[in-house]
Amino acid sequence: MNAEEIAAHLGNFRVGIAGAGGLGSNCSALLARSGIGTLVIADHDRVERSNLSRQYYFEGQTGMLKTEALKENLSRIRPETAVVIHNVFLDPTNISMLFRGCHVIVEALDSSEMKEMFIETVQTEMKGIPVVAGSGIAGWGRNETLRSRQIDETLYVCGDETTEVSGDLLPLAARVAIVAAMQANTVVEILMKMH
Amino acid sequence: MKITLNNRDEEFEADSMTVSEMLEIRKFTFRLRIIKINGELIPRNKYATTLIHDGDNVQMLYLMSGG
Numbered sequence: 001m002n003a004e005e006i007a008a009h010l011g012n013f014r015v016g017i018a019g020a021g022g023l024g025s026n027c028s029a030l031l032a033r034s035g036i037g038t039l040v041i042a043d044h045d046r047v048e049r050s051n052l053s054r055q056y057y058f059e060g061q062t063g064m065l066k067t068e069a070l071k072e073n074l075s076r077i078r079p080e081t082a083v084v085i086h087n088v089f090l091d092p093t094n095i096s097m098l099f100r101g102c103h104v105i106v107e108a109l110d111s112s113e114m115k116e117m118f119i120e121t122v123q124t125e126m127k128g129i130p131v132v133a134g135s136g137i138a139g140w141g142r143n144e145t146l147r148s149r150q151i152d153e154t155l156y157v158c159g160d161e162t163t164e165v166s167g168d169l170l171p172l173a174a175r176v177a178i179v180a181a182m183q184a185n186t187v188v189e190i191l192m193k194m195h
Numbered sequence: 196m197k198i199t200l201n202n203r204d205e206e207f208e209a210d211s212m213t214v215s216e217m218l219e220i221r222k223f224t225f226r227l228r229i230i231k232i233n234g235e236l237i238p239r240n241k242y243a244t245t246l247i248h249d250g251d252n253v254q255m256l257y258l259m260s261g262g
Contacts, residue, residue, distance in 0.1 A: 023262045112227040112258040116239065119229050119258075123236040133229075136259040151254045152234050164226075165261030176261075 006192075007035030011080070013191050014038040016102035018090060018118055020066040021045070022171055023134045024108030025056035025073075026180035027187075032074045032081040034188055039074065042086040042098055043067050054173040090118060096125040103194060104187050107133040108180075112164070119155070128154060132186045136160035137179045138169040146175070148182045156190075158182035196249035210249065214242040217253070227258040 001009070015036050017024045020043035028039055043066045047057045051066075061069040067085035074083050086098050090109070095118065099105055105122055109115050115133065122131050136146075136159035145160040159179045165171050197206050200221075207220065214230060214237055217223075230237045231254040237245050247253060 019262050021262050108262050110260065110262040112260045115258045115260075115262070116227050116229065119256075120236060120238050123229075123231075124238070133256065133258075134262055135257060137261045138259070151229075151231060151256055155229070155231070155254075155256070157256045159259070161257040161259060163261075164259045171261050 010035040010188065010191055011037040013103045013194070014040060014101055015187055016040045016099040016105035017108055018042055018105065019108035019110065020070050021108065021110055022054045022176035023137065023180045023183065024106065025070055026177050027106055027108060027184045028070060028074060029056050029077060030181055030184035031187060032078045034184065036081055038082040038084060040084045040099060040102055041067055041070060042088055042090055044087060044089045054171060054176045092117060092121045095121045099126070102129065104130045104132065104190050106183050106187060107131055123154065130154045130156065130190050132183045133157045134159050134179050134183055136163050137176050138163040138165040138171050140172045140175055146178055146182065148186055156186050158186060198247060198250065199252045201255055211246045214245045214247060217247055218242070229256040229258065
């Protein structure tokens with residue numbers, strides 16, 4: 001396949017991204033560059049100055065809703081990718097509706113409780129739709145501990161599955177971006193096998 | 196009984212056990228996770244009542260904060 005054929009294939013698909021923080025914003029940028037047809041992004045936060053250390057936002061966007069700022073940034077990367085945004089707090093009652101029609105969904109939420117709730121909801125209410133989760137991104141270095149594994153046909157996880165973000169172990173840009181890229185790479189791999 | 200736990204063969208004394216019992220026996224009690232048995236996701240509120248049987252394929256994924 002040449003570059004145009006790959007982009008044409010990926011242009012047929014709709015990918016959901018739950019969370020527009022370090023994982024979600026960086027993953028979205030990579031998926032847009034890859035030529036995904038539609039991105040559906042959900043988040044309820046606003047851009048803060050401290051987010052600029054690792055998230056795909058710019059000086060001048062602080063105070064904006066992350067969904068709106070990210071849509072703006074993605075349109076500057078690749079206007080052909082349609083971006084649907086939902087400025088909501090995700091809960092078990094709205095997830096399957098917000099991500100309806102998505103071929104793959106990226107879990108890019110912050111707290112482990114939200115991750116659990118989201119994965120449980122998608123896996124039980126949207127059976128057959130692959131979820132690419134992120135787990136274990138904190139700190140720096142230790143490249144060799146970052147991994148991607150397929151649990152089964154509909155569940156994948158990227159990260160070290162060990163390090164928890166805390167006051168002593170912050171999420172630093174490079175390690176967050178590696179896991180975001182692993183998630184995007186997994187999405188592309190899944191979609192390249194889909195017809 | 197023998198089960199597959201994260202793609203590895205593991206042996207347990209009991210003929211069957213609940214998910215909660217398995218977590219306790221293996222001392223996996225300290226953090227959030229996703230558990231699937233034979234491809235079926237088991238929600239946390241069913242850990243105490245869902246049985247694991249001989250030959251089951253149990254998959255666990257650890258959920259760490261940070262996104």
